[in-house]
Amino acid sequence: MKINQLAKQADVPAKTIRYYEEIGLLKPAERADNGYRIYREADVHTLLFIRRCRDLQISLEDIKTMIAAQVDDSAPCTNVDNIIKQQLERVRVARDELNKLEQSLTMLANSCKRNKVSECGILHKLTGE
Template sequence: MNIGTAAAHSGVPAKTIRYYESVGLIQPADRTASGYRVYGEQDVETLRFVQRARSLGFSVEDVGSLLALWRDRSRTSAEVKALARHRVEDIDRKITELTEMRETLLHLMERCKGDERPECPILQGLAGKTA
């Protein structure tokens, strides 16, 4: 199948497939005599795997590690779990950061009257001044 069909079956845009090939995340596709990429079912399965891992926020580098583990039948599940644990820790850190950002903005909003006057504690807070 061509790249458009592989993209449709995998849910990965053709441009992204080319990118994944260029950074070595996936193997370059075989080519026809006229230079068109040709993909098989295994390629589509790999692209689906990559797409699911990326949708969970794994970096391209981590997806490469996950692909290697997926292909390695002698791997241990502990190796896979360690990567997943690291990703969960990253998510937890981001949740904490987002919660702190939300609380700061809510605090600034509470101090802002939101009326016709130019004084604005939100802008003062963003400027680093005590609101």
């Protein structure tokens, strides 16, 4: 199949597929005589795997590691496990951070009482109380 079909099946833009190949996340696609890239079913699966990982905000570097890990069936999956755990930790930290942000922003948003810059509570707070 050609790149746009793969793109549709995996729900990943064709442009992104080429990019993944360029950075070595996907191995170089076979080419037809006219130079077009040709893909198979297996590529749909690989790409879906990548997409699911990206949905979890796992970095392309980590995804690369996980794909490499899948090559050797009997190897321990410590790497994969660690990547998920680290990602989970990052997500928790980021979420906690955003919770604090939400608090600060809510307070700020509530401090705009009068409608003039010179009396704007938001600006007063941001300029140092």
